[in-house]
Amino acid sequence: MIRFDYRRPTSIEACLELLDLYQDKAKLIAGGTDLMVELRADDEKLEHVNMVIDTTHMAALKFIEVEEDVLHLGPGITHEEIWENPFLQEYAPFLCEACHSVGSPQIRHAGTIGGSIGTASPASDPLPPLVALGATVVLASVNGTREVLLEELLLKPYITDIKANEMILSIDFPLLNPEAGFGFVKLGRRKALAISRMNVATYVELDETGKAVDVRIVPGSCMPTAVRISEAEAMLLGQVPSYELHQAIGEKVAEEMIKVTGRRWSTPYKEPVIASLVKRALNQATGVKDDD
Amino acid sequence: MPLMGKKNFRYLNKRITRLDAVDKVTGRAVYAADVEFPGMIYGGCLRSPYAHANIVRMDTSKAKAIPGVRAVLTADDVAKPTSWADYPYLCSGTVRYVGETVAIVAADTLDLVQDALRAIEVDYEELEGVYTIEEAIKDDAIQIRAHGVGLKDGVPNKDVKGNIFYDSYFPIRKGDVGKGFAEADIIVEREYKTNFVEHSYIETESCVVMQDPVDGVVTAHASAQNPFFTRRYLADASGAPFNKCRVVQRMLGGSFGGKEELVGMIVGRSAMLCLATGKPVKMVMTREESFMESPKRHPFHFHYKAGLKKDGTIVAWEGSQIDNSGAYNNQTQFMNCRAAIHSAGAYDIPHVKTDTYGVYTNNIHGGAFRGYSSPQIIFAQEQFMNEIAKELGMDDVELRRKNILVQGDLTATGQELVEETITLEMIDHMVEATDYYKKKEAYAKTKNNKEKRKGIALVSCYRGCGYGAETPDAGAAMCTANEDGSILINSGLAENGQGLKTAYAQIAAEGIGCTPDRINFVGVDTHSIPDSGMTVASRGTVMGAQSMRKASLELGAMLKDTAGKMLGVDPEYVDIKDNEYFISCKEVNQERIVRGAASLEIIPVDENGHFLNEQGKQCSIHDTVSMADVCNTRLWTGKSLAAFNWSEPRDLGLDHHTGQGDAFPTYSYGVVVAEVEVDMETGFVDVLKVTSGHDVGTCVNPDTVEGQIYGGIAMGQGLGVTEEVPVHKGQLGSKNFDSYIFPTAMDVPEMEAIIFECEDKEGTYGAKSLGEPATEAVGAAIAAAIADAKGEPVREIPCNLERALLGRTLK
């Protein structure tokens, strides 16, 4: 266990000042469900950490607000709070599903959405739907605030572009059409307490003729970070969803995955499986029946 | 149908509340890690990061210099660095697996323990290692243990050097397989594999060791499955005689065979630190340490060959069963005896030739794990049976019915099954209870589905009860009555969570006649009762409780004798109900009552033996006398209030060179039906339902029997589908429960327990083994159901995502 000192700032300003003072020697703690595990394991990337700054108690980081069709999600909101939120259930059901599939009740009661972004696990469940939503992350430091597209904030597995003196103030996304289709499919090694072997978030909006006008496909544990696969999305745009088409799109995602990661030891498994998961997530979003 | 409920007992067959229930739901139960003493300090272990390496330099000076660090010990600092078993408390020279302990420390706080461990400098020189069974039996493999032997003519031979652990070699030679195969119409040959599996008890290995400054007694409070076995380590490491070494078993947080060696090791190491510092030392393993140093379920390679007649009769069976024993002799030499005895399945086969042996590798040693080889073996045999059935074009349940052992048959060791054997009735009942053929037909219709397919399978198995020919199945029990009429019982066998205390209380109640709530069971304290062997081999009730049965009957008779005197009748006319003794006239010649009690005249009785008054109403004579009065009377008249019994098993007589003879006093039988859905696109196996039927002889407590069966199903599901400690060149790929996957409440299937009883004179009140039978065939049944769903055999478990989809793991 890495030992550290502890500060509990009472305001965002005070927190930013502490971050600025300690820089990369400090880590923010929100729920601690990832950080405490990493600290216990003497994780190499925390080698230099000797200060933990606590945001768990900060009411200013816990909000779910809508302002002009943009949803502002406080980073201190827990996975359980997202799952239980009726508004999010309607406007971002795939995010709720994803948060509901995280770990266990105990983890979901403590773990926060801001923490999920900060950890940036490639196997994260909430990140694919957030990327699909086009979420922007509002970051603050003593020098001011900046907004970054989540997809761009995620640099590599476990690495983000959040600077040592920055903290997340809000996660914003424009509301999508609640009448459109949302999909989230997760494959784990068991039904609870499961790290995603792979997952997929999808969003498909159809026009009145049944053709897709907005398609978003974000696989997790597939690419180094959660990203939209535009080559695959393009295949559905302007088309009527169908099982066969979804299957072809799934295969396209697998192809794109291999382009980026190369053929690796895990490819023989991941290639067919991601194709199937994408197909199922598109079926889920469009009401096409899976072939039992 | 021989289902539970036809036997007539007072307190057996009853859903009695566990003796430890309230302690366990309130958090009051004290486990070893909860024990604390004034002045207690903490111990820790420094472990090798290499699987095979020479230690070239070790420097502990920096660690010793840290204030608050009280002791830093290496092999050079202790009198006996290697335990009475083969493996060392403190390794010097060559480390042989990842996690082997090279130094231990004691310090005032856990933080200081960590600081000290980090401050120890060790330089290693890595060596080439041997890791898998294939590598170990290669002719040119490097030899990792000096006494390892090689193969000659396909069997282990002491004249050849190699990595085979000779003492673990057990052949079975029954009949003449050459003749058998010559008679066969068809010969089928297959290979199967299993992998390393972790016990995953939720409590890690823990202990506190302290020395009494006055009498010098060294006491270990430990999470010991077998306190007497643990005492061997305590005496060994402390150098004290056994009568000054005491092990107190604390509430045990699961064991399943696992808390034997490592608990012994940490008790031994803590004793060294305790003696070096003069302080009580607590040592609690982290989960990662537990994964590294606790023994695993032995991985096996099986090769079976069977010769059959066209009608499905098995006439010959040949095979090899090779297991990965790890770097040290541990239990393979005992376990393989059982593995060999059961090497031809639950089937009646005239000609059998099998060879079972273990190999040394640079891994943590294999150990005892619920089943003691049977889950692996049954997996392989039952898949093999289904592959045979396919070759014959025969229904696999029919193949089993045709060959299953029944009363009067000879097992692979030539033992005649003389006790009632209800295997055929069990198979038929299970087929009916699960609607097997209807489901089989319905699931067959899913075989063309692209995504989800269902499968069902029935497997059968049998198991020798208790130690059998492994070692004598003897043990002690003591029953003591107190002046208030309460009873204290004690046994050399231990509560492991399975409900032993409750079962023993019921057995003692049956013998004494008192209600089970009058009985308290002291935990095992090695200073209180003789060594009664280990609480293993599912022997607790079947054999271990024989001494409890006999002691309680003896005490019951003693109390009845006094009650009779107090009631003025012969003891044979005394009965007890609700802890009150009364004169029982059931089936009694009233004249004899008069003779026994001069004051009694002939009094009419009703059909239940109750006395009737002149109006024909029930009445009592002399009322009754309470247990408390009886015990009090005995105390003050100088009569014994205690009964001790040592129960010895009958002689068996297995010839270990041929594997022929009686191997076990009796056998228990199981039939398990599993239903699964396989996701053909991801390899995800959803276990839908498991129906598990067991012949338990006599069911002592239906709640705890069902609990064993349900838990056994979950453990078997893990074995079949998800559980594996992946090992790559000795490095463990899983060291905690994030990557070592066993079922959560959301994963377990619908479960149904079917309890069969039969007449069997060997076990306590006719009881037979259940703890291990409850899990041993479940993995096999699930694997067979997966094979049914997929339409192709499963030859290696766990059948995880990758194996179910690709038929192999990645890498």
Place this chain on the structure above:
Amino acid sequence: MTLNMVVNRKPVSVEIEPYARLLDVLRTQLKLTGAKEGCGIGECGACTVILDGETVDSCITLAASCEGKSIETIEGISDGDQLHPVQQAFVEHNAMQCGFCIPGLVLSGKNILDKYPEADRERIVEAISGNLCRCTGYKQVVDAIEDAKDKIDE
């Protein structure tokens, strides 16, 4: 540093290390050993406690973060010798074997019935999905919690 919290309805104040885990503070300093350590990484749930009305794994909860919070442990849910209905149901169903995971399972069961008194079997199963049990196969545990549902507030 000083940590102030309410444990089992009583205010407590303890001196802690800034990096202390809630589990260690409960077990070592407050001598509440009903919460157990099974994995240290928030997987097994043996260390479950109820923090401000929600179950959490105390092995990955930073003690310092609990300033001002209310904690309920297994020691706090019975009323003297009067067991909580969930505890009582576990006893009646013999829903335990080794018992090491049972305090956590009881608390997860209590918590879901506190939040959803009408919780169905599926919700109960999910509520205990963060409590690994190696002995029971969970069936008698779920049966017990379902049974307790009808007995709360009777």
